[in-house]
Amino acid sequence: AMIRAAAEDRLAEGAILDVGCGVGAYLSALRVHSPHVFGVEIEGEYARExxxxxxxxxxxxxxxxxxxxxxxxxxxxxxxxxxxxxxxxVAEMVRVLKPGGRLVLFCPNRWYPFETHGHYWRGVYHFGNTPLINYLPDPLRNRLVPHARAYTVAGLRRLLQGLPVHVVAHTRIYPGYDNLVRRWPALGRVVRWLSYRLERTPLRLLGLSHFLVVEKTAR
Structure with missing residues (x-):
């Protein structure tokens, strides 16, 4: 729903690209709206699927x-x-956009209380959600999590600096707790409802991900 709203009328018969499409979950959903759906994926096994x-x-x-x-x-x-x-x-994604086209970007929020990509300690990788790592200074945080970034608003601004775009929308979102909903439907729905309400309060600053929409301008 967020992607549909961000795209406005660009889904219907438009040319759509999913960068880092994985096994193609979004491709299937987007083909409902347009036959002109393309994906890019670096991992060969994922790309084949x-x-x-x-x-x-x-x-x-x-x-x-x-x-x-x-x-x-x-x-x-x-x-x-x-x-x-x-x-x-990001510059490449903007390059391939038509003027007036939109980039819809999700990426980790630095102020989410957990690092969701795991971490390294003394050369050993530890899987799972690790609390408070993202609140550490950059040199220490990046040593513990060298395999994934997390972004502040200032960091996103630096990514966009000098590119022919303007920001249409930006917020932070909480997870949908899909696994929790599957395992314990009643509890999961309550937690999901609460998280969606938090997105409408100042506590959205602690959300899991940035949701950013930019539009390419004519240059």
């Missing part, structure tokens, strides 16, 4: 194999924190 759901190319987000100004909508869901060069990846 995603190719059953749409037009998929195995490529880096920092070097998208598409011409300038060819997509009405570009989606990237929790991807830029993993790429080698996040600034180059």
């Amino acid at each position: 995603a190719a059953t759901r749409g037009h998929v190319v195995q490529a880096l987000g920092e070097r998208l194999p598409f011409a300038e100004n060819c997509f009405d909508l570009v989606l990237s869901h929790e991807v830029i924190e993993h790429v080698s060069d996040d600034r180059a990846c």
Whole structure:
């Protein structure tokens, strides 16, 4: 629903690109709205599975194999924190957008109380949600979590600096607690309801992810 609202009329028959599409879950959903859905995925096994759901190319987000100004909508869901060069990846997504096209970006919020990508300690990886790591100074935080970034508002501004875009919408969102809803439906629905209410309060600053929508301007 958030993606549909952000896209406005760009979904209907528009050219859509999902950068870091994984196994193609979004491709299937987006093909309901348009036959012109493309995905980019660097992991070969994921790309092959995603190719059953749409037009998929195995490529880096920092070097998208598409011409300038060819997509009405570009989606990237929790991807830029993993790429080698996040600034180059965002610049590429903007490059392939048509003027007036929109980039819908989800990425981790630095102020969420848990680091969801696990962490390293003395060379050993520890899986799971680790509390408060993202509140540490950058050098220490990045030593513990070298494999994933988390973003402040200032960090997002730096990613967009100098690019031909303007911000349409930005907020922070809480998780949907899908696993909790599946295991304990009644409890899960209550927790989800509470989290959605928090998104309407100042406590959204502690949300799991940034939800950012930018529109490409004519240059």
